[in-house]
Amino acid sequence: MRKTVVAVLACTVAVVLPSVHGFAQSGDRIDEILVQDELTVGSAAYLAAASAELVGPDATEAEALSTLGELGFPAGTVDIDDPVRLDHFSYMLMLAHRLSGGFMYAIAPGPRYAYREFRYQRVFRGGGDPRSAIDGSPAMRMTGRVVVLAGEE
């Protein structure tokens, strides 16, 4: 059952992200992310940066996190192997895809208002705890939704 879910999600990503051919090709990395019960900061950074083509499919997690750090993510405050928080992952995706966000995000960009923006845009379901960890599968769905949003902006 789990393999089926993984295969379906991987196909979904490949369809949703046709422009990031290289990203879709890195099937092993995707499989690895999909089965994570708690997505790590490194995997989240890779997912965000690779889906925006900021890094190549063979980039390391450290390189992806460093790239996001250059865009403004507080990379120095997190450990690459720790579970990523929902609001931090939201901020990574906002930065990587250069999404504009709301009025408060424009004034004070950060995880708080990135999380609010994604909750409003229904990038994730429900009003989950912004500090909670997330599984690989919902993280992949969020990424797919953000790619669509970025295309609309």
Place this chain on the structure above:
Amino acid sequence: MKDYNREMRACCTVPPVHARAGGRRRDRTAPREALRGFTLALAVVLAGAVAAGAQDFGANINIGSSIHEQRPAFRSVVSGWFRLDPRIDDNPTLRLLAEASVTNITRLHVDGEWTSAILLDIDSFRADGILPGFPTPETVSRARLGRFRLAEPSGLVFSNRLDGLRLSAEMPAIDIVAGGGYTGLIATHNSAIAMTMSDRLDDADGEVVFGSPRIVATAHLGFPELFDRQTLTVGGLAQWDMRNEDDADRLDSQYAFLRLDGPIAPGLYYDSAAGVSFQQPTGTPDDDPIIGLTARGRLEYYMGPQDMSLITVRARYGSGPGDVFGEFVPVTAPDLGVLRGFDAGDLLAATLNYDIRPFVASPSRAARNLQFSAYGSGAFRADPTAGDGFRGVEVGTRVTARLLSDFGARLWLAGFLPGEEDSDPEVLGRLELSASF
């Protein structure tokens, strides 16, 4: 929206308190002191929430003005909230939410004088628990305790904040929901209960702090997609007036209702409900209640994604005083989707509404979220053939702009032509701005 309508009706039906009290004005220093106290309390609560590890907190600002030739009013609401999600092992989920608000209402009264009031209330203070797999593996059980908004599913009888409890069990074939509580500790400006003249007088009286004191109990059974994707809901509600026994204007009532909703064809959806009420005003024997009838229907046709056009037809009926049935009196006034409200009893009303988002394909997100609406609504007495059966017609338009995820605005303009010959046509409007932080 209900609050605005309620304020307007209060202005229309009841003289303001200072007029009834010989021109007495409220002490204007008291609200300032109350505001200072409330702000301090809110700051302490928020600081405590942060210290306790609140997962999320924020503030909302809503500013609105009612445009009316004789009765303009301005209303602003600032609310602060925080949320706690205590971590529990295994499956149960617990969430705590608290929200408090400061409301300023400034309005022009019939005597030509402006009044301003600052009103405080705790909007929500509740704990939500979710128990998946209890008591059977397929069941999701939920519990809500504290202050929250309780609404019965028919949309005919009750939707109001109260202090109480709500329990539900969602199973594959049936949903079971029960809830109830006390409404007498909700601030008057946040309570929509207007069953008796005492309720309306208290609502308009600045000296009365709390809304109508009633105990409300309700339960319903829902059968999701019972047949052909149609959902059936049956339930009942009872409320007891908790005013003093010697108050001559008390009203107890019980209601039974049924709702059926679902899709008819692609893009076509309906939602209908009917109910019966048993009302016991003071002095009426319990075994000989006044029986009222009510029904409503809504038909929606979604015309497609190109401009997200939506045509909605709504109709509502509430029995009036007659030989067989009495006047239907709900616990809270219904939302008829119009600016100029009507009482739910002795009513036969129909509304045609058209919504469109013409720039839904625009690259600008603000333009995509721009929605225009136009509507016409006519209201009659329950017996439209009666001599004075026509109650009025309202024609209006709305522009709603969700410019950003945390900022929105709405402009609503309407014209009302009353049925009574001695009443003048009215121009009504409302401008609303909302922001969250």
